[in-house]
Amino acid sequence: MSALQLYQLVALFLLCVGLYGFIWRRSLVSMLICLELMLNGAGLSIVAASQHTAANAVLGQLGALLVMGLAAAEATLVLAIVLVVTQRFKTSESISVSELKG
């Protein structure tokens, strides 16, 4: 197997573990952790695909950098949302915010 395929398989592993945890976990914070795992897999895949093929390597590395920036922005917003949910519902479980108020 070539190097590119090995890197892509590692990225796929990160995506699948993140998906598993995202559904399996209960609290919002651990769902955020699984989301970060998936985003890391995406960045790894982008950089591997640009470094090991004839594609534009500068574009790949900068794309991974933008993914990191978006992950940081998303983590701040999720932190604020988790805070609001915890103060209003007294728990950070995802199931507690799944009911509509009639």
Add this chain to the structure above:
Amino acid sequence: MESLAHIAFGVYTALIVGGACIAVLARSLVRSLVGLVATLFGVAGLYLLMAAPFIALMQILIYVGGVSVLIFFAIMLTHAAPTGDESKSRPVRKRLNAIFAMTVPAVVLAIQIIVHGPKGFEMPSEVSLPELGAGLLGPYLLAFELISVVLFVAMAGAIMLAWRQWGKR
């Protein structure tokens, strides 16, 4: 040199696999965060192997230095106890759903990568730091500026959300 790269790849992959398993399966949220940090270091090592040292350093700086500290704040502020939400039992259907969500993309994409995936070059292409800087200030200037706007809006929105809640008390 070739075998050294293989050993390094094995070490980093073991770090990633172990860290990801701890991050997903650990009951305690703090342990799960430590697993995530191990995974982030492993991915940074893989970036180094791909001859992208700038991205590896940014990975450590942004993820390990910034995002994981944010997640730690989230754990502290929600008072998540190790015996709390995560240790309650879940219905069987949820486990089946999770396994289904994991295996379907795993099988489909793994077949695609192994059978039809492009072989690529064995040696990664070299990109110097000045080329990256010229890319950021040249053809990708708009994306570079927009990401700063997105970060600013996210920070301002986060402060607004938390501010209103604290103001009510």
